[in-house]
Amino acid sequence: MALLALASAGGQAVVAAAGTDAWNGFRHAIARWFGSGDTQREQTELERLDQTAAALQAAEPDQVEQARIRQEWQTHIEGMLENLDEVERQQAADQLRDLLAQYVPQGGVSAGPGGVAVGGDMSIRADDGSVAGGVIQGNVHVGPPPGPDPPQG
Numbered sequence: 691m692a693l694l695a696l697a698s699a700g701g702q703a704v705v706a707a708a709g710t711d712a713w714n715g716f717r718h719a720i721a722r723w724f725g726s727g728d729t730q731r732e733q734t735e736l737e738r739l740d741q742t743a744a745a746l747q748a749a750e751p752d753q754v755e756q757a758r759i760r761q762e763w764q765t766h767i768e769g770m771l772e773n774l775d776e777v778e779r780q781q782a783a784d785q786l787r788d789l790l791a792q793y794v795p796q797g798g799v800s801a802g803p804g805g806v807a808v809g810g811d812m813s814i815r816a817d818d819g820s821v822a823g824g825v826i827q828g829n830v831h832v833g834p835p836p837g838p839d840p841p842q843g
Contacts, residue, residue: 701764703794705756708743716793
């Protein structure tokens with residue numbers, strides 16, 4: 691993964707993790723990554739992460755605000771990596787990749803606050819005159835599952 695893509699993934703991960711169950715562990719891990727053993731810097735990063743989480747929680751769910759905050763973190767990560775020599779940069783990039791692999795779901799689906807993400811089949815059913823529904827992106831099949839293909843030959 692190129693450094694720009696890695697920084698972008700890191701920025702997206704900060705915004706995506708804020709307010710989730712993974713946030714506390716992720717924020718400490720990314721702050722340690724930025725701090726590189728400097729506890730003062732780590733504390734500064736924890737405060738910055740907390741400000742980001744608070745801003746995201748307070749904001750209306752508009753994509754512009756999230757994109758702005760993600761971009762700030764992408765730029766911050768890029769700056770961190772650019773200020774290192776080549777060997778240190780490679781080590782830091784490897785550490786960030788490991789951190790993201792540990793805390794960020796790889797592929798699959800995700801949902802924002804109040805949303806539901808399903809990586810397989812989902813059944814929505816209404817009983818006793820109630821109404822059920824959802825927002826669907828992708829293919830929808832209604833009815834019984836298709837039967838097996840006819841034999842060839």
